Amino acid sequence: MKIGYARTSTTEQLAGLEAQVRDLWAAGCEKVFQEQVSGASTDRPQLAAALEHMRQGDVLMVMKPDRLARSTADLLGYVKAIQAKGCRLIVQSMGGQTLDTSNPTSKLMLTMLGAVAEFERDLMKERQAEGIAKAKAEGKYKGRKPTARSQAHEVSKLHEQGMTPTEIAKKLGMGRTSVYRCLSSLTN
Structure with missing residues (x-):
């Protein structure tokens, strides 16, 4: 088969x-x-x-x-x-x-x-790290915006409606750990 x-x-x-x-x-x-x-x-x-x-x-x-x-x-x-x-x-x-x-x-x-594919990936990571370092040195690199925290209100709302963290994560397309982090930040 x-x-x-x-x-x-x-x-x-x-x-x-x-x-x-x-x-x-x-x-x-x-x-x-x-x-x-x-x-x-x-x-x-x-x-x-x-x-x-x-x-x-x-x-x-x-x-x-x-x-x-x-x-x-x-x-x-x-x-x-x-x-x-x-x-x-x-x-x-x-x-x-x-x-x-x-x-x-x-x-x-x-x-x-x-081996060639692994080598290409390693070179790409190296070039990416060099580019990020240069951008940081020039004050242009801000990093990626946190995506889970921007949905904290929606996470809280769904949790209040009785959804489990696993269900919330699936619905919002985020990791379960991020859901817990959002819920934790709302209670502190």
Whole structure:
């Protein structure tokens, strides 16, 4: 069975998620798991569900290696876990080529691509930190505005209506910790 996994980092990347899902179905996947969560997050329930769903002989298919893992070590860890189940990983869109971890050459290419992607991310973070430092030195950097505190009144109103912090967080699109922080600041 071919099982697809699609991921984008944010909910704003809906078109990217839809394109991955479309391409996975077109590649013959019989089931596709999808989620919108940062690759750096250790909590990716749909990826866990896809891996749990796999049986010996199955194939996990992703469109790009960075949809599966953020570092080379993580990528190789997933490959090892998939192979331990008697399954394969296929990365579909690599410049018209597919990489199938059942052969050593593809596994080598996947490792190199993962290392290059990790290197690019590290360089991007470095450039971002330099830009922020420069902006701070020039007095131009204010940081991001706190989003949860701007909704404190709405949090309080929903809490008074009997909603739980989990329900409030889901309704307002914020973290549960932020809800507790808002409620705490209102009582102090």
